[in-house]
Amino acid sequence: MRPEDTAPRAVLDCGEVRTCLLPAGQALDSRAAAQLLRLRADERVLVSERPNVYGRSPDVLTGVDCPLPSSNGARVRAVGTVAARAALTEGRVLQTSAHFRVTATGPDHRRPWGHYLVRPAVVEPFGRLPRDAVAEGLLGGGRHGDLDVGLIAAGLQTRLLRHPLLDQRPPLRSRPTRLRWVAVPARDGDGPSLERFTLAEDELRTVRLRVPEGTASADVAALCDDLALHDWLLTTLVRILDGIRLGPGLPGPRRRPAAADDLPVVVGALRPAVDHLLHLWMPRARVPGHLAPLWDVLEDEPGFTRQWLALVQRVRDQLTLHAIPSARREVEPTP
Amino acid sequence: MLVFAASDKGGTGRSVTSANLAYQRALTGDHVAYVDFDFGSPTAAAVFDVPSAMRGTEEQGLHSYLEGEVTEPAGIDIWRQTEHPVLRARQNQSGRLVLYPGDVGGGEFATGEDALERCIDLFLRLHGEFDLVVVDLSAGRSYAVDLVLAATAHPRMRNVPYRWLVFHRWTHQHVIAAAGLVHKENGIVRSGVDRGHDEETLQGNIRFVRAAVPDPESPLWSQVSHAQEAWMQACNKALRRLAADQRIGDSVVLGTVPLEPILQWREQLITEDDVLSTQIANKETLEALEEIARRLTDDSHWGRP
Numbered sequence: 001m002r003p004e005d006t007a008p009r010a011v012l013d014c015g016e017v018r019t020c021l022l023p024a025g026q027a028l029d030s031r032a033a034a035q036l037l038r039l040r041a042d043e044r045v046l047v048s049e050r051p052n053v054y055g056r057s058p059d060v061l062t063g064v065d066c067p068l069p070s071s072n073g074a075r076v077r078a079v080g081t082v083a084a085r086a087a088l089t090e091g092r093v094l095q096t097s098a099h100f101r102v103t104a105t106g107p108d109h110r111r112p113w114g115h116y117l118v119r120p121a122v123v124e125p126f127g128r129l130p131r132d133a134v135a136e137g138l139l140g141g142g143r144h145g146d147l148d149v150g151l152i153a154a155g156l157q158t159r160l161l162r163h164p165l166l167d168q169r170p171p172l173r174s175r176p177t178r179l180r181w182v183a184v185p186a187r188d189g190d191g192p193s194l195e196r197f198t199l200a201e202d203e204l205r206t207v208r209l210r211v212p213e214g215t216a217s218a219d220v221a222a223l224c225d226d227l228a229l230h231d232w233l234l235t236t237l238v239r240i241l242d243g244i245r246l247g248p249g250l251p252g253p254r255r256r257p258a259a260a261d262d263l264p265v266v267v268g269a270l271r272p273a274v275d276h277l278l279h280l281w282m283p284r285a286r287v288p289g290h291l292a293p294l295w296d297v298l299e300d301e302p303g304f305t306r307q308w309l310a311l312v313q314r315v316r317d318q319l320t321l322h323a324i325p326s327a328r329r330e331v332e333p334t335p
Numbered sequence: 336m337l338v339f340a341a342s343d344k345g346g347t348g349r350s351v352t353s354a355n356l357a358y359q360r361a362l363t364g365d366h367v368a369y370v371d372f373d374f375g376s377p378t379a380a381a382v383f384d385v386p387s388a389m390r391g392t393e394e395q396g397l398h399s400y401l402e403g404e405v406t407e408p409a410g411i412d413i414w415r416q417t418e419h420p421v422l423r424a425r426q427n428q429s430g431r432l433v434l435y436p437g438d439v440g441g442g443e444f445a446t447g448e449d450a451l452e453r454c455i456d457l458f459l460r461l462h463g464e465f466d467l468v469v470v471d472l473s474a475g476r477s478y479a480v481d482l483v484l485a486a487t488a489h490p491r492m493r494n495v496p497y498r499w500l501v502f503h504r505w506t507h508q509h510v511i512a513a514a515g516l517v518h519k520e521n522g523i524v525r526s527g528v529d530r531g532h533d534e535e536t537l538q539g540n541i542r543f544v545r546a547a548v549p550d551p552e553s554p555l556w557s558q559v560s561h562a563q564e565a566w567m568q569a570c571n572k573a574l575r576r577l578a579a580d581q582r583i584g585d586s587v588v589l590g591t592v593p594l595e596p597i598l599q600w601r602e603q604l605i606t607e608d609d610v611l612s613t614q615i616a617n618k619e620t621l622e623a624l625e626e627i628a629r630r631l632t633d634d635s636h637w638g639r640p
Contacts, residue, residue, distance in 0.1 A: 154406045
């Protein structure tokens, strides 16, 4: 048996982030946010106002004892705890995320729970961890009964969405997203790198990272929360613009005829974006400095901020166009 | 908005009509969810032509979700997964159309407080994602009816608008049955009030849809004799009187779907193609469906100025 004091090397971090619009007519102010995020009576909610208003719940731990998913069918039982937490950005976007770190090896039996409880968010495999197969398995999603970090994030999300503070009046239609990530150690001497960012299904994104040894698991989780938040913002704004009919032209044959005063159609669709989304874009706001370069990769290709700015410009142009009194418009923009 | 589709009897065309309404709304650009609370019925898969997509949802349907076995019920994107050639060529600018099927072979839902909470979670989630959520309820006073009455009366749902459509055929028995489903002692209104609904509000949110109504003026009946025609007119008049007596008269009717031969043969969506190209469906049927779909959210048809 391995001596208790030499902690085995961590070889894999993994997590999932669920991001959704907070279903409330008005954004929550800092105090209400703190109330929503008070998941534990014994620990305070972190509230910060710079560079944006942000609240984060304390971590809650879930004990797990189940097989890890793997891409080659190997069933590796693992025991430990998964940390989950919720965050609210500008009182408007709710994220729940769960993450854990797996050690390279572990004993082939379960230790007393006290051992796991003093190692929050660490899961130990029985025996040796087939790292690459498990990393792929985690990203691909496991079989029923395998450790599913997404379930823990989803459970927390459900719990928060039932909070009586929420009036269930979302100001716009939007879809929640899931971002599942794994991080494996970088090769010796290499800095952090983003190997893959995939839009897997409509709502699922997967991210594969390499991080230098010694990088804190919580730091990687913070980076992924930030990626998930901005991916959700971009996705949501794209869909708002995708769903509306712009510019002059005849209404489609099956399209519901627009109301006589056509103003509300385009303006009505774009206004919630201005009220609730456009000010939220702030990449790297909560990313530890040493992981910030990972964002640069996404800025180069596909160019997150570039796309966001183009969309924002489109929203503003449309609203400007509709602000011109119709008598002065050359062509009536019929939506 | 949530729209509950109910009927007292089977064979009223409830599922096929409500699916058509969902389809019509999606064509106009709305994001629409069709939630199949008609347990164990294979109608929805047939109407939307998604038989193979239904495989793989056996254990992730609404039953498993309400029982807490999965955290999210499976959803089928109709435009992408349908085998219907016209639907596959999704019209530009149409909204999403997603079917949430029940589990295959899953009978009635689980009861209890947990199922109710999960049902509310689901409705709220769909309300945040879709412009219109059509919930197809099984025929009669089922557990599903109680479940959604309890859900809509819950404080968490106070800001979510909902409406009921009660489908019935245009016969003596069906008129009485539909009125009973809503107004009788253990009907929707009474059960709703028992669960905390305000009687007048709930009543005001219920409208009727007459389905498979033979129009005596239609060319279908152009060959009938004078005696037959006179008899049909008299019947129609008597039915209207009966409906009014039963408190389901014209003022609470959202629309009438004419008797449509192809729907008698096969549950399906009526597309523009069926009317214009192949001409297997009647123009009047499509127009009636379009009109009812429009009225779903037109407050003037719901007693609101």
